[in-house]
């Protein structure tokens with residue numbers, strides 16, 4: 001439901017990290033599966049947001065990160081198959097402490113030179 | 128574009144860093160003024176504003192309480208709460224389904240933080256999105272009500288996972304609705320078996336004292 005605001009921030013971050021004179025070809029983002037972000041909706045939002053000369057036609061790759069929790073009782077780490085059942089397979093307590101599964105991380109940008117822009121150029125506004 | 132011209136840039140950047148940084152700033156401001164902040168999250172109509180009306184009544188004279196209440200477009204909740212405190216402001220989120228930290232930051236300007244002991248944030252009625260946004264609160268409370276059905280913890284496990292306390296409201300209606308308490312608690316306990324649950328009712332007043340004690344216990348820490 002909040003894919004649009006995430007994609008806006010993502011586009012801002014990509015532009016911030018693009019070397020001057022380049023444009024993005026591909027953007028890889030990791031999404032924790034606790035985040036309630038739908039990959040298709042993210043693609044849709046990306047198509048709407050990535051319209052300026054620095055991001056246009058850049059491919060968005062969304063990689064989902066599985067949840068990893070640590071048991072608050074016996075410390076065993078486990079990846080629950082189902083978010084509604086977080087009982088520890090070792091000690092049968094449900095005291096999950098989330099190690100991985102929240103968060104949205106920009107990981108990789110593939111950039112290429114922009115035609116006619118070999119020299120420094122300031123970033124564009126998104127929107 | 129030829130392949131050799133493509134450069135790969137490795138970045139590890141939290142896309143929500145702006146929100147998270149502002150949330151940390153909010154927490155710092157609250158700490159500086161000694162204000163405890165609770166983020167109340169629950170579905171539309173589960174009884175958040177009603178609970179806050181009762182909470183403000185109960186705490187009147189004992190604590191100075193402020194409320195920031197989020198809603199897409201109306202100011203109705205703030206107007207209801209303004210009967211009990213002048214430290215209340217409505218935050219309209221427009222189309223957004225949750226509050227973000229910068230809206231809370233702006234909300235601080237509408238209140239006298241130095242005068243407060245407790246700030247309660249009534250999040251937008253939604254069991255999903257608010258969970259993912261840190262506002263700078265000290266504690267998160269997830270609220271369900273019996274009229275929504277006993278399957279809500281199973282359908283919305285993340286709010287259970289992220290909350291420090293769960294409220295089950297409208298228990299005065301238990302005789303009239305099909306709500307299997309055993310199932311509700313079993314589902315909740317398979318997500319977090321140590322999570323405290325307080326059953327509340329605005330009609331009978333059940334649980335309000337427990338809820339207020341829970342808030343007070345946080346302040347003592």
Ligand SMILES: Nc1nc2c(ncn2[C@@H]2O[C@H](COP(=O)(O)OP(=O)(O)OP(=O)(O)O)[C@@H](O)[C@H]2O)c(=O)[nH]1
Pocket residue numbers: 169170171172173174175176177178204251252253296297298299300327328329330
């Ligand atoms: N029977 C009963 N009704 C309640 C209780 N608490 C709230 N209500 C009623 O539930 C309706 C919604 O209450 P609100 O307090 O406005 O709910 P809310 O969660 O603030 O709603 P939104 O802000 O729109 O998400 C109102 O008609 C309340 O009178 C309760 O404990 N028992």
Ligand SMILES: [Mg+2]
Pocket residue numbers: 175176177204249
């Ligand atoms: Mg309300």
Ligand SMILES: [Zn+2]
Pocket residue numbers: 071072073074075076088089090091092093
């Ligand atoms: Zn264990």
